Amino acid sequence: MRTLDSHLHLWDPEVLTYSWLEGPLAGRFAAEEIESARIDGSTEERAIFVQAGTAVDDELDEVRWVAGQAERLGVVGIVAGARLDRGTDTTVHLESLTAEPLVVGVRHILQDEPDAVALSSAFVTGAREVAAHGWAFDACVRSWQLPDVARLSAAIPELRMVLDHLGKPAVGTAHAPLAPTAEWERDLAELARHPQVYCKVSGLPAEAGGDWSLAQLEPFLDTAADVFGPERLMWGTDWPVSAVGPAGTDAAPDAVPDAPSTYQPTARSRWADAVSTWADSRGIDRTALFHDTAATFYRL
Incomplete structure (x- = not known):
């Protein structure tokens, strides 16, 4: 099976500055580390690199x-970091990004921003410039911010957008699973009414703190497939953020609750296997989910 990981992170604290790294993620995750985390059974493995939260001054260097x-990494596209609400500075930054042909999109992380930042006139202006460059926008938000993304899509119908990590719903853990909330289901369905918005099947292991099972997450995947349709879903690993979980095992159902967290080197393969099993059980085209949709969306 060919795989195009639509959401891969890389970083090296000795090269660039990251203020948020801590615990098992505080080290380097780059070429050598990804070689040890290749996906079992993948006949051709490629990836989209998504900006990893460097300091703003380091975004071009990243x-x-x-x-x-x-x-060497198998990266065929880059979603670059870009603050979209800084007026002239945004324009200059986006122009600088045009020098790198691998740039296929940008991401201004919204998950920790105040509500409605994405609806400010400055942000909307910056997002229109992204669309004018022909790039996509990765929307990384918390579940309660989904209505803002829907309104942004309505304001800029020409902007291709993809929702990261299903909007980060509360999923619980394998030991204490949570069902999808009515609010998340409603807001996801509203966002999916905008045909230029896609959704990444990614990031849920991190939302579960690394203690997850397919049975726990299937209701969330089913909801995404129902509202977006399989044709607007793309698989991603969120590596290495979603490769951290309870110590002692890579298989969370056997993990000890409340054990210290550690990096799990087989997490990418485990997520690929789980999503593949789910897709097969729902009659979803794996080739599209694992490769073709992301390739088309990012215009590779």
């Missing part, structure tokens, strides 16, 4: 750092 090793 793009250059990834581009310089893209062939």
